[in-house]
Amino acid sequence: MKRNQTYRSWRPAAQCLIGSLGVALVTFASFRLDNRLTLALPLELLIVALLSFANSPFPSVFVSIVAALSLDYFLMPPIFSLALDKVTDAVALLVFLTSAAVIILLMSQRKRAKESAQQNEAELQQLIDAIPQQVFVFDADWSPLYANQRELEYTGLTPQEAQSKDAVARIFHPDDFKRLVVLRERMRSEGAPFEMEARIRGKDGQYRWFLIRDNPLLDEQGRVLRWYGTRTDIEEGKQAEEALRKAQTLFENFFELSPNAIIVTEGNGRIIRVNAEVEKAFGYARTELEGLPVETLMPERFRAIHPNHRGRYSARPSVRPMGTGLQLYGRRKDGAEFPVDIMLSPVGTADRPIFMSVVRDVSDKKRADEALRLSQQQLRDQEEQTSRDLQQLIDAIPQQVFVFDADWSPLYANQRELEYTGLTPQEAQSKDAVARIFHPDDFKRLVVLRERMRSEGAPFEMEARIRGKDGQYRWFLIRDNPLLDEQGRVLRWYGTRTDIEEGKQAEEALRKAQAELARAVRIMTIGELTASIAHEVNQPISGIVINANTCLRWLKEESPDLEEAREAARRIARDGKRAGDVIARIRALAKKTPPAKERLDMNEAIREIVAVAGDEMRRNSVALRMELAEDLSPVLGDSVQLQQVVLNLVMNGVEAERTVAERPRELIIRTQNDDAGQVRVAVQDTGIGLEPQSLERIFDAFYTTKHDGMGMGLSISRSIVQSHGGRLWWMPNDGPGTTFYFTIPKFQ
Amino acid sequence: MPEPDAIILVVDDDISVREALEGLIRSAGWRVETFPSAQEFLARPPADAPGCLVLDVRLPGLSGLDLQKRLAEMNLELPIIFITGHGDVPTSVQAMKAGALEFLTKPFADQDLLNAIQQAVKHDRAERRSQAKIRELHGRYQSLTPREREIMERVVAGLLNKQIAAELGISEITVKAHRGQVMRKMRADSLADLVTMSEALGIRRAIKL
Numbered sequence: 001m002k003r004n005q006t007y008r009s010w011r012p013a014a015q016c017l018i019g020s021l022g023v024a025l026v027t028f029a030s031f032r033l034d035n036r037l038t039l040a041l042p043l044e045l046l047i048v049a050l051l052s053f054a055n056s057p058f059p060s061v062f063v064s065i066v067a068a069l070s071l072d073y074f075l076m077p078p079i080f081s082l083a084l085d086k087v088t089d090a091v092a093l094l095v096f097l098t099s100a101a102v103i104i105l106l107m108s109q110r111k112r113a114k115e116s117a118q119q120n121e122a123e124l125q126q127l128i129d130a131i132p133q134q135v136f137v138f139d140a141d142w143s144p145l146y147a148n149q150r151e152l153e154y155t156g157l158t159p160q161e162a163q164s165k166d167a168v169a170r171i172f173h174p175d176d177f178k179r180l181v182v183l184r185e186r187m188r189s190e191g192a193p194f195e196m197e198a199r200i201r202g203k204d205g206q207y208r209w210f211l212i213r214d215n216p217l218l219d220e221q222g223r224v225l226r227w228y229g230t231r232t233d234i235e236e237g238k239q240a241e242e243a244l245r246k247a248q249t250l251f252e253n254f255f256e257l258s259p260n261a262i263i264v265t266e267g268n269g270r271i272i273r274v275n276a277e278v279e280k281a282f283g284y285a286r287t288e289l290e291g292l293p294v295e296t297l298m299p300e301r302f303r304a305i306h307p308n309h310r311g312r313y314s315a316r317p318s319v320r321p322m323g324t325g326l327q328l329y330g331r332r333k334d335g336a337e338f339p340v341d342i343m344l345s346p347v348g349t350a351d352r353p354i355f356m357s358v359v360r361d362v363s364d365k366k367r368a369d370e371a372l373r374l375s376q377q378q379l380r381d382q383e384e385q386t387s388r389d390l391q392q393l394i395d396a397i398p399q400q401v402f403v404f405d406a407d408w409s410p411l412y413a414n415q416r417e418l419e420y421t422g423l424t425p426q427e428a429q430s431k432d433a434v435a436r437i438f439h440p441d442d443f444k445r446l447v448v449l450r451e452r453m454r455s456e457g458a459p460f461e462m463e464a465r466i467r468g469k470d471g472q473y474r475w476f477l478i479r480d481n482p483l484l485d486e487q488g489r490v491l492r493w494y495g496t497r498t499d500i501e502e503g504k505q506a507e508e509a510l511r512k513a514q515a516e517l518a519r520a521v522r523i524m525t526i527g528e529l530t531a532s533i534a535h536e537v538n539q540p541i542s543g544i545v546i547n548a549n550t551c552l553r554w555l556k557e558e559s560p561d562l563e564e565a566r567e568a569a570r571r572i573a574r575d576g577k578r579a580g581d582v583i584a585r586i587r588a589l590a591k592k593t594p595p596a597k598e599r600l601d602m603n604e605a606i607r608e609i610v611a612v613a614g615d616e617m618r619r620n621s622v623a624l625r626m627e628l629a630e631d632l633s634p635v636l637g638d639s640v641q642l643q644q645v646v647l648n649l650v651m652n653g654v655e656a657e658r659t660v661a662e663r664p665r666e667l668i669i670r671t672q673n674d675d676a677g678q679v680r681v682a683v684q685d686t687g688i689g690l691e692p693q694s695l696e697r698i699f700d701a702f703y704t705t706k707h708d709g710m711g712m713g714l715s716i717s718r719s720i721v722q723s724h725g726g727r728l729w730w731m732p733n734d735g736p737g738t739t740f741y742f743t744i745p746k747f748q
Numbered sequence: 749m750p751e752p753d754a755i756i757l758v759v760d761d762d763i764s765v766r767e768a769l770e771g772l773i774r775s776a777g778w779r780v781e782t783f784p785s786a787q788e789f790l791a792r793p794p795a796d797a798p799g800c801l802v803l804d805v806r807l808p809g810l811s812g813l814d815l816q817k818r819l820a821e822m823n824l825e826l827p828i829i830f831i832t833g834h835g836d837v838p839t840s841v842q843a844m845k846a847g848a849l850e851f852l853t854k855p856f857a858d859q860d861l862l863n864a865i866q867q868a869v870k871h872d873r874a875e876r877r878s879q880a881k882i883r884e885l886h887g888r889y890q891s892l893t894p895r896e897r898e899i900m901e902r903v904v905a906g907l908l909n910k911q912i913a914a915e916l917g918i919s920e921i922t923v924k925a926h927r928g929q930v931m932r933k934m935r936a937d938s939l940a941d942l943v944t945m946s947e948a949l950g951i952r953r954a955i956k957l
Contacts, residue, residue, distance in 0.1 A: 539833065546768035546771070546772050571771065572921045615806070621814065669809070
């Protein structure tokens with residue numbers, strides 16, 4: 001700016017100087033060449049013309065004057081004087097000055113016109129940038145040629161981005177962009193202006209609604225040359241429009257769907273509008289009512305007086321019920337009347353009063369009051385019926401039901417007790433009824449239990465035998481629940497007795513079946529072990545035969561060795577006893593003794609069963625090691641069943657080791673007293689082991705990992721152990737194989 | 749007749765049978781050692797005396813047949829008499845195939861066992877003798893130089909001195925000298941004697957013509 005000013009101030013001076021020098025040079029040349037005016041005049045006029053191209057007219061005017069003076073002074077006689085001798089010279093000088101003036105005037109006018117055009121353009125640009133719209137020029141193919149500042153400001157695009165043809169795709173909402181593309185395609189051929197509303201994304205990432213307006217510039221053939229477009233932000237208008245629309249919808253819904261009839265009237269009582277409920281309640285279509293006086297909806301007897309009331313209300317409008325204390329009636333189109341409540345409110349403006357009447361049909365309410373009175377009566381009837389039903393229900397349920405007081409005196413018993421026990425109601429009411437019908441053993445338990453529960457006030461259950469009128473006892477499940485007062489004292493006992501005889505019998509049958517199955521499996525196992533048993537007997541017998549021969553050999557000598565012979569005979573005796581023992585044990589195992597729990601030495605039981613299974617182990621090259629605790633406590637158990645468990649575990653262990661070749665096949669049976677007061681037996685093998693996932697499944701019936709197994713052994717073993725109050729489980733060894741454990745409670 | 753230096757080894761896990769066998773065998777005049785399991789038998793250092801093994805087929809841990817296999821692997825070729833409570837044919841066939849001398853099913857006649865023992869000890873003694881002889885021959889063979897071994901291989905293969913000389917690229921005189929050394933070191937009286945020795949040693953001609 002500063003530089004420009006400096007430039008402006010020295011340029012006219014320089015122009016004056018250069019112009020003057022030019023004039024001086026021409027004048028001097030003409031003077032020297034003696035060519036006088038014919039050369040100098042046009043040349044100096046040319047200098048003036050050239051100078052007039054410069055921006056300001058002052059140097060040209062200055063030089064014109066200098067030129068005129070120098071021409072007069074040097075070239076026009078009298079020379080070296082400003083006076084003029086000849087008229088022609090004066091005329092020439094005048095022509096010269098006039099021409100210069102005309103040239104300067106023309107040039108400066110032209111220049112001013114140009115400057116003002118430039119200024120106009122700059123102003124237009126500023127204007128365009130200043131208007132609060134986005135403004136565009138596109139070519140016929142919608143490539144942007146120009147866009148104002150607003151677009152960049154709003155979208156945050158760089159000028160390069162805005163110039164690219166796909167700018168719209170980036171900033172328009174995808175849905176609107178599709179519509180835009182379709183519209184542009186159509187408009188390209190039609191060449192007509194168009195408008196659309198579209199969402200455009202601002203630099204903050206939020207979309208706002210814009211009104212897009214594009215106008216085409218057409219050539220003479222009607223082809224589009226340019227599109228001039230604007231985008232106007234109408235977001236607020238849109239939002240306002242939306243809010244208004246919502247408010248309107250809300251009002252419409254409120255008005256139309258109101259459960260009350262609403263009538264809108266003008267100050268003169270003409271109906272403007274009614275809602276659906278009015279149509280329903282009064283039986284008119286809304287088109288029929290619009291324009292009619294509101295009295296149309298009243299019984300005829302009120303019609304005359306009503307305009308007066310209305311006039312009074314118009315004078316002092318307020319929100320209030322109509323006709324307070326009076327029963328109002330509406331009149332349907334068919335003439336029927338119905339009771340109504342009416343609420344009035346003024347909703348208009350001072351210059352246009354409008355009133356709203358909310359009419360509620362109260363005939364339903366009147367009916368409801370009546371219905372309520374009736375239903376209360378019914379409820380009382382029902383309660384009586386329910387009570388009777390309940391009594392019947394209690395008598396009908398297949399349980400004995402009781403209410404006792406805190407001291408177990410019977411307050412109530414249902415029919416079932418009398419039916420089952422054959423007691424008379426008097427007998428049943430007496431406190432010692434239980435003593436008469438309970439099995440003596442169970443009665444003792446009941447008394448103890450009742451005594452404890454009286455203080456604890458907690459519900460309890462027991463199983464007891466109760467004698468029926470046929471003299472037979474049946475098992476019952478006794479359940480008593482206390483009713484407590486706030487101090488936790490028992491007020492009442494509610495008790496039931498449920499016949500569980502069949503369940504008990506089934507349980508017993510199951511137990512017997514299980515024992516039977518266990519025995520069957522045991523006999524099968526022993527059957528499988530026949531060869532083993534034969535071997536077990538054969539061993540001592542072989543010994544006896546050999547020893548007998550040996551004995552004879554010693555005696556046969558010429559000098560018999562009596563000591564050796566005696567030694568052989570001693571071995572015969574020992575082996576004979578051993579054979580006898582083996583046979584006795586096998587007989588004990590095979591004997592069908594009824595299941596009986598007795599004091600039992602687990603070690604001895606194990607030794608017996610091992611006598612049977614020993615050869616089975618040898619046949620499979622399994623080395624047996626027994627680590628039996630010497631101080632092992634006796635247990636309470638059925639030796640036949642527990643031996644079956646040990647036998648199953650031993651046989652499983654042998655089975656698991658059958659395919660093992662790379663390590664010694666060993667089976668360890670271990671007994672010990674555990675910390676929980678039980679005797680624990682462990683059977684440990686070095687076999688192929690079990691998958692951890694079969695942890696529990698192996699105890700399921702018919703689950704087996706063996707090729708020829710039945711899947712009963714472990715299932716039966718577990719039920720035997722559990723029926724002894726013990727537990728059977730297994731764990732993988734640290735090394736190869738598995739250990740099975742079971743526990744049996746000590747004998748006390 | 750029992751031989752005083754022989755030892756009869758008995759492996760049976762059943763005490764009745766084990767002690768009965770011990771008594772019987774001792775009554776026939778043999779020295780007896782008994783073991784309740786194969787493992788305990790294997791733990792004992794092998795005796796340098798003729799004898800035999802009386803072995804129960806079924807044993808806990810390592811079975812009788814397993815022990816037989818194990819002994820073969822260890823090159824301890826002791827004659828074995830198997831005894832068993834169950835005369836199952838497949839087991840006896842397997843045992844006999846693996847070189848068992850006898851397979852007796854309980855109860856057996858005492859004389860059958862004693863005869864089998866007699867037989868086995870005789871067999872073992874002969875076996876031990878031939879083994880000793882082979883060891884002696886092997887010692888002599890070890891004393892030969894590599895060149896002498898080359899010459900010996902060719903001599904027993906029937907090559908003439910001239911052929912040997914040509915094959916080894918040495919003079920016939922040298923071959924003759926080496927050949928004399930071989931005969932002397934091997935203590936062979938004749939070529940036939942040397943051939944027999946080489947067969948016992950399992951020497952085969954390594955080089956083909």
